[in-house]
């Protein structure tokens with residue numbers, strides 16, 4: 001759920017580039033005619049994404065006259081996503097915008113594709129609109145499926161429009177049973193609206209983040225077990241304190257990078273758990 005800078009290309013730029021090398025004059029003429037429609041549709045999409053009202057967009061308003069859904073979908077698949085396609089440089093630039101090459105939807109797996117925030121099968125006019133194309137990992141892309149939101153609460157977090165990374169919202173709790181495990185949940189800050197809270201919870205569920213993060217955290221606990229044991233045993237009276245101090249420093253270092261990463265939440269929770277610091281890590 002990381003933010004990504006908005007793309008510099010407009011929907012009009014992108015559409016014009018993608019249809020520029022179509023050989024069939026008849027098809028090219030029809031697609032050119034659809035350009036104004038595509039630009040208007042993109043403006044309406046952007047305004048709705050901004051106001052979290054994407055669910056109110058009528059799917060019928062996103063199919064221009066004179067071209068089919070399949071022809072528009074093919075503008076994306078053959079003229080943008082395909083290697084060496086005329087619009088591929090736009091595709092590549094959108095992919096590269098994700099920080100550290102990580103998927104902004106889960107914050108964990110590497111980006112390998114572009115996800116249509118509103119599905120291309122339901123909103124064909126947005127098929128090459130850069131603001132509707134979000135860098136994503138293959139798993140998140142698959143988990144989201146071709147469904148449209150029915151309410152604001154069902155809108156997953158949009159990396160170009162939502163800024164939720166300044167508030168701490170990801171909570172981790174240590175389960176006090178060996179081997180130590182960490183459970184993740186959404187703990188909204190007080191200033192969040194109930195809609196935003198529901199959206200983040202919906203996003204969390206849609207992308208299976210609780211189990212993804214729990215498995216990452218379990219592996220991390222295994223990785224630091226040896227070091228924590230050394231630290232604990234080196235000081236017979238203050239071992240638990242030294243373990244806790246070390247974990248807190250690690251949490252702080254990760255917090256500087258991302259307030260809501262599973263790593264920040266995990267290290268903070270481990271540092272806070274007296275059970276863990278008193279030998280629960282073993």
Ligand SMILES: [Zn+2]
Nearest residue numbers: 103106137140
């Ligand atoms: Zn992902």
